[in-house]
Amino acid sequence: MVGDEHVSMIPAAHTKVWNSEVNGQPQEVLAPSNAVLLDVLRDKVGCLGVKRGCDMGTCGCCAVMVDGQPRLSCLTMAQDVQGSTITTVEGLADGAHLAPIQQCFAEHGGSQCGFCTPGFLISSQALLDKNPNPTDAEISTAIEGNLCRCTGYQQIIQSIQAAAEIHRGDASPAKPASSAHSDPHPSGPN
Ligand code: FES
Ligand code: FES
Structure with a gap:
């Protein structure tokens, strides 16, 4: 504090443009230059399927694919993966159809509370x-x-072995239990 003026001991990060392809869509957003990928994906791109568990690299809840490789988004500086191709859990499904891995987790009990599932x-x-x-x-x-x-x-x-069988063509994906329908509350329940 200098007089009445508050002087922060930590300089504020400046804002930078961040762009990458996320789930097949080009994204260009403004984000703090020191933001981790987890925050950019959740807060700027809107991928809320990317979960913050431990925030220190031990739980794996925040994993995303960066150029095909799994990465912990809580430990990845967003600027370091600028221009990459990123896949979050939202990008696994084919439109309204779950990917085999999602379907098999649901069928074989691979997901229970679901927080770790993405x-x-x-x-x-x-x-x-x-x-x-x-x-x-x-x-x-x-x-x-x-x-x-x-x-x-x-x-x-x-679940992963069952999905592998589908990927190899040794098993067929199950038929969807119901056909996709539009969101009855597109702007929320109210
Ligand atoms: S949030 Fe736990 S490893 Fe990233
Ligand atoms: S923590 Fe894995 S399903 Fe609950």
């Missing part, structure tokens, strides 16, 4: 994109950075 789906999809025939050990390695306190992990491994 991160698991991203890590799993990144694995299946490279290796559609993973062993259980390879799956365990791929998801070792994701924590789940509900499922005990076995159902998650079963």
